[in-house]
Every structure is written in structure tokens, then in C-alpha cells.
Amino acid sequence: MLTISQAFVVLIIFLLIVEFFKLRKACKQFPPGPAPLPLLGNLVHLNFQFHRDLLMELAKTHGNIYTLWFGWTPVIILNGYQAVKDGMTTHPEDVSGRMVSPFFRAMAKGKGIILASGRSWKQQRRFGIMTLRNLGMGKKGLEYRVQEEASHLVEFFVNLKGRPVDPSFPLFHSISNVICALVFGYHFSDEDKTFHELIRVTENLFRFAGSFVHQLYEIVPWLMCHLPGPHKKALSCYDVLSSFAKKEIRRHVERGIPNKPQDFIDFYLAEMEKSKDGVKPKYDEDNLVYVINDLFLGGSETASTTLYWGLLYMVVNPDIQEKVQKEIDTVLSPSQLICYEDRRKLPYTNAVVHEIQRFSNIVFVGMPRVCVRDTILLGFPVKKGTIVMPNIASVLYDPEQWDTPRQFNPGHFLDKDGNFIPREAFLPFSAGHRVCLGEHLARTELFIFFANLLRAFTFQLPEGVTKISTEPILGGTLQPHPYRICAIPR
Incomplete structure (x- = not known):
């Protein structure tokens, strides 16, 4: 006779075997990939982290469209220029959904822009695009x-x-102040304690993203939400951003909406006023909070990190640095204002x-998409609800x-005559x-x-x-190891 503990072990082994065969059967509905474990x-194949080189290595074995499994969740990976381009642009509407994973659902509730889907996202x-244009995006x-x-x-x-x-x-301070002026209507001084707190929580959020604990949260959220750890700290950091956004909204409401809106919050509050009598208002304070967070995070972190790599x-x-300086000295006068x-x-x-952006490749895997309807990806039928991830690296x-x-x-x-040439495979x-949506602003900055x-x-x-x-540090964005440099006046 088996003891209770032995019977329990046998039961667990039996259930794992059943799960294994169920997974093998499920795999047949998706593009090929490494065999998943229950x-x-x-x-295990990813060493419990998303690494750009490992994703590219897997493509050598399984092709430029393959499937990875995170627990019971399949994710289709697109690898290489042609696969990413065709997958994202052949039927762009079909893959326009956003995967709201358990952690990001806990963080942003599927609202805002970056982590929203469907009608609300549109x-x-x-x-957001219309308002940023009204505030001068793409204009002098x-x-x-930016020049200031x-x-x-x-x-x-x-x-x-x-x-x-x-x-x-x-x-970070200088880049962030551009988006802060657009969203809040003012700049932060470099000694502002609130701004230092916003930087601290932003760094913690990006450091947590993609970590082992983050991956664990996505697999067993029902367990992780009851346990202490870095995931709790990351969620509290996002709450700090949300609290600041709410404070700014209250400040704008108390001041009153001017006849001519001065910043993003003014425009949004005015739109809220217009749509408040609707059956289901399109614009509300909750969405505004998360849109503000998206604009602050997206408008601060990526461009400043790219410049951080650029100086490195x-x-x-130094030979490339010298060639840049010679070209600028030849073409522009020392007092001339530099324009885009x-x-x-x-x-x-x-x-x-452009090469700084290409080589640093700070967002090495694009934000996961979700198929909003049944579609075809590179010849493979893909069902509605399937997650698709473009490997930008x-x-x-x-x-x-x-x-x-x-x-x-x-x-x-550059061509052979030294003229700049745009490249189709430049997709940072x-x-x-x-x-x-902030591509033009980022390029200008x-x-x-x-x-x-x-x-x-x-x-x-x-x-x-x-x-x-x-070498980069893995996280929500690829960061350089901290370094110190001297800026020698010319």
C-alpha cells in the first residue's frame, strides 16, 4: 500500500504528465517552437528572463515566426525585419489589441493609451495625438x-x-521637462523633491519590468498578489505616479479651465466637460490619470536613456565624436540655434x-499585441485573442x-557620397x-x-x-551600467 505522501507524489506526477500531453496537443494550433513544460x-528555455540574443537564437532553430509558452499562455514571436514588418503592417488592424497581463492589469487597469485596447484605446x-499637435508637436x-x-x-x-x-x-531631467511642460504646463527645477521622487519610482518600475519576479507574477498572479516582494514595491511606485497625476488634475480643476487651454490636462478636462452628458462618457478622470502616466513615462525614459547611451x-x-563636431563646426555658426x-x-x-537608436535598441522587444480577430500571420492561421510579440532587436x-x-x-x-539615407529596417x-505616438517629438529631442x-x-x-x-542592464528598457564622464568645453 502507498502512504498518503507517496500517493500525493504519484498524483502530482500523473497530473504533470496529463498537462504535458495537453500542451503538446495545444501546440499544434500555433507556429512551431520549443516544447513547453507543464x-x-x-x-526554462529562456533562463527565466527575456533576452534579445536568446530570442534570436531560438529563431535559428524554429524559424522567424515561432511560439513560446508562458505557463498555459502561448505568445507568437516575430523575428527579423521581414517577419516583423509583415506581421505588424499586412493586417495592422488585426494585431492592434494590447495584451493586458495580470501585473499590468493590476497596475493600470487596462486604461490610458499604452496598456489599453479596443474602442477606449482608439x-x-x-x-492624445490631436492634443499634442494642438500643443505644437511637429511645429516650431x-x-x-526642446531648444530651451x-x-x-x-x-x-x-x-x-x-x-x-x-x-x-x-x-532625464531635461528630456522630462519637455513632456512636463506639455502635460502639466510647467517645468521642474533640478532640485525639486517631487521630481526626484518621480525619477526614483520611474527607475524602480523599469528595473522591475522583465525581471524574474515579474515573470512569476504573470504566471501565478493569484499567489503573488498575496506575497511580499519587489512586485509590491513596483505597484506602489506606479501609485506614486498616479497620486501625482491626481494632484495635478485637482490643481487644474481648482484653477478653472481657461478659454484657451494651456496644456494637455486643460484640453482633457475641457473634453470631459463636453462629453459628461453622454450615456457612457469617453473621457473621465481615471483615464486621464493613466494617460498622464503614459505620457510622463514614455516621454521621459526612452529618449533620456537613448541619449545616455549616445554619450557613452x-x-x-572618439573618432566618431570628432567627425560630428567637425561637421557641426563647418555647417553651423557657434551662436546659431540648432533646429530639427x-x-x-x-x-x-x-x-x-540614428545609429545610437539602432545600436542601443533600448526597447528590444515591442510591447505585446493581441489579435482582435482571426487573422493570418506569415501564412499561419492565428485565432482572435492570440498574443503576438515583435522582436524589435x-x-x-x-x-x-x-x-x-x-x-x-x-x-x-550613409551612402557612398556621405548623404543620409533612411532605412526601412529602422523600427525603434x-x-x-x-x-x-511621440515618435516625432523623440526624433526632435x-x-x-x-x-x-x-x-x-x-x-x-x-x-x-x-x-x-x-553591456546593457536588462529591465523594462536596456540601460547602460552607470558611468561618469567629463564634459570638456570646446
């Missing part, structure tokens, strides 16, 4: 704000007089900015599209209906900030420092 799916995104008005923040950043480095500094905070690459490649339009006269500088490092994909090489964006902002910094300074390692890491 409960864990393919997390309404909020359309309103917004470009002036770039000049403040230059002044910050001037005041250091060549002393070593980690440029992470000043870059200039220190590692100047990129046409500065092809090498423009190429370097595999596009930006595709050996069929780039001569030296694993090297920092501005020549990827993703593709299809979910393309980044990156060019104007980078050109201003390289015109004013030569960046180099502090005295006595001979090595600097260019």
Missing part, C-alpha cells in the same frame, strides 16, 4: 521648448567645468543619432539589413497601428539635444579611468 511553459490615442512652438531645455542642459555641463559626472539625472558611445568612439531641420545639412550627425540587428549589425557604425545610414518606434551637446563639449572618461562597460 506550469512553466518555455521559461479614443484615447486619437485624442514645441521645437522651441537643450540650452539648460548645456549650461548644467558648463557649470561643472569639466568635473566628472554621471549624466543620467541631468539627461561618443566616449568609446538642420539634420538635412548635417547628414553625418543625423546618421550618428532582431530587426535592428538583422544581418540581412545591416552590414555590421553588432558594431556601432553610422555608415549604416515599432510599426503598424501601435507605433509610438534626440537630434537637437545631441547636436547641442557635441557642439559645446568633448566628452571623455575621467582621469585614471581606462575602461567602461557597453
